[in-house]
Amino acid sequence: MRRMIKILGGIVLVLLLAGGALLLAIRNNGPAVLDAVDRIAGGKRDVVLVEKARYGDAAKQKVRVYRQGKAGEPIPVFLFVHGGSWRWGDPDDYGFVARAMAPEGYLVVLAAYRLGESGRYPAMLEDTAAAIAWTRANAARLGGDPDRIVLAGHSAGAYNVVQVALEPKWLAARGVPEASIRGVVGLAGPYDFFPFDSDSTKASFGSVGAGAESQPVNHSRAGAPPMLLVHGEEDTLVKPRNTRALAAALEAKGAKVETLFYPDADHNAPLIWLAAPWRDRRDVAARISRFAREATAVSVPVQAGKP
Template identity: 55%
Template sequence: MSVRTRRAMIWILGTLLAIACSLAIALLIAIRINGAAVLDRVDRIAGGSREVELLEQARFGPGGTQVLDVYATAATTSEPKPVLLFLHGGGWNSGNPADYGFIGRAFAPEGFVVVTAGYRLHPEGLFPAMLEDTARAIGWTRANIARLGGDPNRIVLAGHSAGAYNVVMSVLDRQWLAREGLGPDAIAGVIGLAGPYDFFPFTSDSARNAFGHVPDGETTQPIRFVRQGAPPMLLLHGDKDTVVRPRNSHALAAELDAAGTSATTRIYPGMDHTDVLVSLASPWRSKRPVLKDMVEFARTVRASVPVQDKIG
């Protein structure tokens, strides 16, 4: 091969690599701008269906966002499967569970029945609407998941960003589950991805919009409701997150530990606010530890009391 030919090949390879890098960067920018809908399409293209089926779509309230989707693979055993109930982020003013099919395709092949749920958003979704709706989604899941192949005693809640706030607050402040006729031990565990748990005084527009009307802002903060006997928690955060600072996970974990409640924190080097969510979609999920950490946690926890019939 001549020197000229080698140089031409190096130039072509370099150009192709530059184009590939540019496309990858453009894709990540598109995900950040357009959110989960783009990420869901990328996952479907890159990873396929993974033999995951949408089993059911349901409403748990009259609002357009009070909806949920249920995913699973074809049953290979008569044993009920553990359940992952996931709530989306979006600053309490955006998000659609229909855009989170990639969550189903991530966890259903790992042996879970997966529920992705929505909740009322701003301006209708002022505090405490998001907690009322989270509790309703939990109540629906407890009442219906057995007929869909799930184990109502092995429900793990998970959420990203605003959704992480919702799931953590809904189990720490016991009034929300109580309104659905559920006891404090109804949930097996909770996973928070990049969640805000100690963010008063409110400095962002999204927080002010959702919580600014509350006379005592401290009463909206999950960290103020830490208690002994709360479900075990796994708190995940990227160390480069500037939207919701990692100190939120550190602070909540410290308070939970002090109260005698199991809390595990994972801080991922180089990841930002979006990266922890992107890590659950193909082609990234096989290259990052987020899914593995969540699956290992969710497989080991179980509610400490038998499921009770919903009251009312």
């Protein structure tokens, strides 16, 4: 019996160490590792890549479109923009986001944007708006509804989607009607970080004359699309006060905003929890899906003479 207990204890210890090493690898090496783990642990979930396209001449001006099954009735669009401190990131490493959301009934678009020197403010916003415009122009062809788009992003990507949704000029420049953006999901996003004091913000904003107008918190307005803002309380890279500040500013204007704070979560946790095997253990994916479903619900008009 003692021998059996020792063996079982050893197995448990190995599994715990392996699990810890896996999480460390994900946190250190990022989305590509997470994507591989998701494919192994969760499978493809019948989600397929249906389009690879570019919306500009630069290598990073690209989108990847995923769907579950064949195109039928137009479904809502979930457009996700990656993070990476505006210095790195590639939508090809974020297939796990598509495998989380496409089975919930969305056409999923993973969008990139110029990075580093060529992606300095306001280029990342111009590119995000251009990716949204491409999506709206091509959604119907790929099975999506161009007037039911939910934007989402993690970290720097959350900044991008929130800023273009709140400051009307970016989408207007691309001919995208505000009404087509039905909701916005921000995961661990920086929304109130001026004056710039980190290496990433100085590199992306500090030398191009950007000031307070570059901050989402300063563009809160009553007509903003509904927002779901998710943050980990243990996030030391992008402090949760960013989400609190933006939520308070939106609420003060009468805009619709929902927040989710997780006491045991760091900066990458909300993103990690979108992938298998963590997807079913945490409620982030379910909460995002519920928010997006409510935001894109089609109102059925009441016919004359009908109750």
